[in-house]
Amino acid sequence: xxxxxxxxxxxxxxxxxxxxxxxxxxxxxxxxxxxxxxxxxxxxxxxxxxxxxxxxxxxxxxxxxxxxxxxxxxxxxxxxxxxxxxxxxxxxxxxxxxxxxxxxxxxxxxxxxxxxxxxxxxxxxxxxxxxxxxxxxxxxxxxxxxxxxxxxxxxxxxxxxxxxxxxxxxxxxxxxxxxxxxxxxxxxxxxxxxxxxxxxxxxxxxxxxxxxxxxxxxxxxxxxxxxxxxxxxxxxxxxxxxxxxxxxxxxxxxxx
Numbered sequence: 001x002x003x004x005x006x007x008x009x010x011x012x013x014x015x016x017x018x019x020x021x022x023x024x025x026x027x028x029x030x031x032x033x034x035x036x037x038x039x040x041x042x043x044x045x046x047x048x049x050x051x052x053x054x055x056x057x058x059x060x061x062x063x064x065x066x067x068x069x070x071x072x073x074x075x076x077x078x079x080x081x082x083x084x085x086x087x088x089x090x091x092x093x094x095x096x097x098x099x100x101x102x103x104x105x106x107x108x109x110x111x112x113x114x115x116x117x118x119x120x121x122x123x124x125x126x127x128x129x130x131x132x133x134x135x136x137x138x139x140x141x142x143x144x145x146x147x148x149x150x151x152x153x154x155x156x157x158x159x160x161x162x163x164x165x166x167x168x169x170x171x172x173x174x175x176x177x178x179x180x181x182x183x184x185x186x187x188x189x190x191x192x193x194x195x196x197x198x199x200x201x202x203x204x205x206x207x208x209x210x211x212x213x214x215x216x217x218x219x220x221x222x223x224x225x226x227x228x229x230x231x232x233x234x235x236x237x238x239x240x241x242x243x244x245x246x247x248x249x250x251x252x253x254x255x256x
Contacts (some may be wrong), residue, residue, distance in 0.1 A: 100143025
């Protein structure tokens with residue numbers, strides 16, 4: 001029997017504070033506790049709770065609510081992760097995260113004048129990406145059998161490249177995740193728009209990658225692309241990538 005792990009797909013959801021460095025610089029303190037600390041305490045303590053609440057809303061009609069947790073905290077960023085099962089569940093989770101960013105963005109701005117932005121993407125394991133269990137690292141919460149999992153690979157790195165592109169209060173998703181959301185586009189549950197194309201450092205041999213903004217506000221639907229547009233964007237990107245002689249053309253999500 002092979003010890004090769006079963007294939008799986010993980011969605012990552014990153015929320016970070018816009019302009020955090022400038023905010024800290026402008027809120028110095030001569031005491032032991034910097035004056036900018038309350039804003040960041042609010043972010044790290046409350047955003048996960050807001051996300052849990054939004055998940056409860058999106059899954060209020062089902063008994064089996066998926067559990068997502070904080071994968072990584074770094075500086076002014078929280079990254080959630082969850083193993084995916086089907087596209088409908090993925091859509092609900094994405095809408096829960098988008099709702100969380102929108103709600104907490106307003107709450108944080110009212111509290112201290114800072115804004116939030118989000119980025120969501122997916123990666124498949126194993127193969128192009130790998131998962132490493134690190135039992136020496138504790139996992140927050142009461143699930144004592146859980147251990148920390150480090151995810152590595154170019155498709156994991158992709159999200160961290162994309163996370164710098166959303167504006168305040170906005171959310172960006174990867175092309176593969178957008179393709180998974182085609183049903184939600186048809187049903188007008190989500191609205192997608194292409195904000196431009198960028199060469200992402202170290203990825204896809206420099207081929208311009210679509211920067212896709214996602215929203216659940218019906219008013220944004222008039223700006224959105226439809227399913228046909230999205231499929232064309234995906235095919236054009238793959239064609240450009242396949243024309244480059246590099247291992248980077250073996251990208252995931254070729255289900256179009």
